[in-house]
Amino acid sequence: MVALRWKRIFLRIHRRGILRAVRFWQTRWGERSLIVVLAICIGGVAAVAAALLHTLVVKLELFGIWLTQAPKQVHEYAWFAVLFILPMLGLLGSFVVQRFLGGPRYAKSLSPLILALNRKRTNIPAVEMINHMLSSAISVGFGGSAGLEAPSVLTGAAIGANSASFLHIDRRHRSLLLGCGSAAAISAIFDSPIAGVLFAAEVLLPEFSVSALVPMMMSSAVAAVVSRQIMGDTQFILAINAPWQANAVPCYFLCGIFCALVGVYVIKTAYFTGDWLKHKFRNAWQRLFVGGSVLCVLLLLFPMMRGQGYLYIEKLFAGDTAGLVASSPLLHWIPSETGILVLLLVVVLLLKVVVSVLTVDAGGDGGIFAPSMFIGAFAGFVFARVVNLTGLIQLQEYNFVAVGMCGVFTAVMRAPLTGIFLIAEVTGSYILLVPLMIVSSVAWFTARLFEPNSIYRKALAESNLLSEDRDLTMLRRLPVRLNLMRNYHVLKLRDPLKKVIELVERTPEEIFPVLDDSGKLLGVVHLEKILAVMLNPKVYELLVVFDLMDPPHGMVSPDDDLGWAMANFEKYNLNYLPVCDADGIFHGFIAKAPIFAKYRRMVREADSF
Template sequence: MQRKYSLKFKKLKRIPALVLASVTIGVLSALLTDTLKLVTEHYEGQLYDRFQEHNALIIALPFAGFIAILLLRHFLFRNTVNKGMREAIDCLSARTKYLPAYKIPSHYFNGFLTVIFGGSTGIEVSTVVATATVGSLSSQKTTWLKRYKNELICAGIAAGITALFNAPAAGVVFALEVFAQKINKRHLLSIGAAALTAYAVNLGLGDEPVFHLTVTHWNTFAMPYFVLLGIFGGIFSTWLTRSIVWVKDVSQVIENTFVKILLGSVVISVFIFIFPNLYGEGYASINAMENSPITTQALLSLAMVLMIKPVVTSLTLTAGGDGGVFAPSLFMGAFLGFLMASLLNTYFHAGVIPVNFIVIGMAALLSGSIHAPLTSIFLLCAVTGNYTLFVPIVVASVVAKIVARLILPYTVYSYSPVFRNKN
C-alpha cells in the first residue's frame, strides 16, 4: 500500500515539471515562429516588389530558391529530403523515434527560401515540424520526460500554430485533431500550457495579425449560399490533394533532381508571370481582395488562379520546396469565396457580403484539405477577431469535410500507396 502511494506521489510531482517543460516549449516555439514569419514576410515583399518592377526576374527566382535548398540539404542537412508534417506524424506513431535537431534549421531555412523566392506555398509546415522538433528534443532531456514525448511534441505543434496565427484555441485543436494519437489529461495540460505561453509571447511582442479581414455581421438569407460554398470547398480541396499526390507520383519517373528543379521552376515561373497572385504564400492578395474591382476579366482571372494554384503548389513541393496544403487551402478558399460572392452579386443581385464569403471559403477549403473542421472553425474565428461568423463557418466546414471524404478518403497527411492501388 505504501509503495502504491509512493508511486502516485512521484507521478503527481512530475506534473509541475511537465507544465514547466511545456511552458519552455511555448516560449521557444513562439520565438522561432515569430522570427520565421517576420523575416519571410519582409524578404517575400522585397523580392515580390523587385519582380513587379522587373518582370523578367521571375525566370530566375524560383530556380534560385530551389537550388539554394538543394545545396543546403547536401552540405548541411545530411542530404535528407523534408517530408513535411508526415515527419511529425510518423514520429508520434513510433515510441522510440525522435525528430533530430537538424530538422529545426532545415525546415526553418527551407521554408523561408521556398516562399521568398516565389514557391507557391507557405511556412505553416516548416513551422509545425520545427516546433514539433523543439518538443521532441525537450522530451529527451530527462529519462522520465521520454514518457511524455507525444505530449511535448503536440505542445510544440500547438505553440507553433498559436504563434503563427495568434490563435491559441486553433493551436490546441489542431494538435489534438490532426496529430494526437490519444487525448488524456496530460495532453490537454501540456498542449494548453504551451499554446497559452506562445500566445502570451505574441502579445508581449505586439505581433501583427496575418490577415486584416473585418467582419461585422451576416445575413440569414445567405445560409444556403454558405452551404453551397462548403460543397465547392470540399470539391476544390480534393483537387488540391489529388494534384499534389498525382504530381508527386509522376515526378518519380524523373530520377535526376536537377532536371526536376529545372522543369518545375520553368512552369512555376510561367504561371507566376501570367498570374502574379501565385507568388509565395499569397496572403497579401487575400488582404487586398475585398477592395478588388469586379469585372468580367477579373472574375475569369480569379477562376484561373483557383484552378492553377494546386498545380503550382504541387510543382513547388516536387522541386524540393518546403510546404504543404495549409497556406494553399487558405489562399484557394479566399479566392473561391470572393469569386462566388462576386458572381452572386453581379449576376444574381444577391446582396451578399464578400468578406464573409472570403473567410468562410478559407475555413471550408482548409477543413476539406486536412479533414479537420474544428481547426478551421477556431482558426478563422481567430483570424477575424470575433465569433460573428461562427455558425456559417461551422456549417461550411462540416459540409466541406463530408464532401471531401466522400470524394477522397485521405489527405496529403494520411495518403499512402494503399489508396493509390484502390483508386
C-alpha cells in the same frame, strides 16, 4: 582534443546537474507538473523560432523587391528577368540547405511526422530545429508558392522532441511534448492559440485524451504571448465582416459542398502533380530545373500566386477586384478587366495547388496551409459572386471569403475544429462562428464521400501504414518479434504418442510445433487433440505426431505488426499463431491473451499524460 574535453564537461554537467534536478522535481512535485513546465518552455522557444522564420521571410521578400528595382536603371523591362528568375534562386538555395543540413531523407510534409507519432517514434534529429526554418524561408522569401506552417510545425516538433530527449523524459510523454511544440508553432505563426491546440489534437495526436490538452494549451498560450511581444499585436489578415444573414443559411450549406469539391480537387491534383514530377524526372537536379522553370513561368504570368498570398486575401475582403487585376501586368493585353478577373479566379482555383506542389517537390520547402486558405478565400468569393449575379439573393461576399477559407481548409486537412477557430482567429471573424460551423461540417462530410483521407494521411492510408481505427493503430506500433513466446517443446513427425503424452504431463503448454531437421515448421499439435486421444488408451501404440498434426494456419512473420496478427487471430479463431520468417524457419508463437493485456496497458498510457 579540446572539443572532446568540452564534450566531457558538458556530459558531466548534464548528468550530475540537469538530470539530477529533473529527478528531484519529479520526486518532489510529480511528473505531471514537470510536463506542464516543459510545455511552457517549449512554447516560448517555438514562438521565438516562428518569429525568426517570419522575420527572415520578410527580409528576403524586401531583398527580392530591391533586386527587381535595381535593373530598371539598365532597361525599362529588365526587372521582368529578375522577377522570372527569383523563384528558381529560392528553390536552388532551399535545395542546397536541404542537402547539407537535412540529407537525402529530408521531410517536407507532415506525413512522416504523423506516421512517427502513430508508431510512438519521437526521435527527431536536432538539426531539424533549424534546417526547416532556413529552407522554407529561402524558398518562400524569394517568391515560392507555399506556406510557412508545415516547416514551423516540424521545427516546433523537433524542439519538443529534443527537449524531452535531453531531459530523459519518459517515452510515454515524449509524444505529448512533441505535440506541445507543434501547437506552439501554429499559435505563434498565426497568432491563433486555440487553433494551434486543436490542430495538434486533430491532426497529430488524435488518440490522446482531453487531459492531454492542458500542457498543449499552456504551450500554445505562451507561444502566442511571446510571438506578440516579438512581432507586435496586429491582425494576421485584415478582414471586413458583418453579421450573417439568416436568409443566407441555405447558401452556406451550398458553399460548404462547393468548398468540399474544391478541397478534393486540391488533394487529388497535389498527389497527381507530385507523382508525375517524381516519376518523370527521377533525378533531383532535373526536377529542380524542369519544375522550377514551369514554376517561374506561371508565377511571372500570375504574380498573385507568389509567396503565401495573404495580401490578396485582404483585397478580397475589401472587394478590391481592381487590385487583383492590377497585380498581373502581363495580362493587360486582354481588353476587359472583367475578363482578366475571371481568368485570375479560374487560374487560382485550378493552378494554385499546382504551383505549390512544384515549389515543394521541385526543390523548395513549405506547407499546404497557406495555399488551402488562399484557394478557399477565392472559392468563397467566386461562389458568392456567382450567386449574386443570378439576382436570386444578395450575399455578403466578404463573409463568404472567410467561410470559404474554412471550408477548403477543412476539406484538405480534415480538421473541422481547427478550420473554424483558425479562420475566426486570423481574420477576427468571431461573428461568423455559426456560418463557419455550417461550412466546416458540410465540407468535412462531403469531402469524405469523395476522398476518405486528408492530404497528409492519404499516402499513408493507401500504403496501409495508417488507419483511423484506434485499436488497430495502437497494435500496429508493436512488431511481432517483441512479443514472441520462445519457450516451447519441439516435436518430430515420427515421435510416438506416448512421448507426447509424457510431455503434456510435465508442461503447461497448449500448442507444440512440429519441425524438420532444418528448423522449418511442418505443422502444429494442439493440446485439445492430444487430450481427446488420451481418452482411448488402445491407440497409444498406433499413433505418431504426424497423425495429430494440423496445418500451421495464420502464420505470421517476425517483422509483421500486432495489427496483422490480431486479424489472423480473428480469421482463424485461434489463441496462438506460429511465427516463421520468409524461409519458413520457426521462431516461436504469439498468444492472444498477452496482446490484449498489452493493448489495455497502452490505452491507459494514452489516456494519461
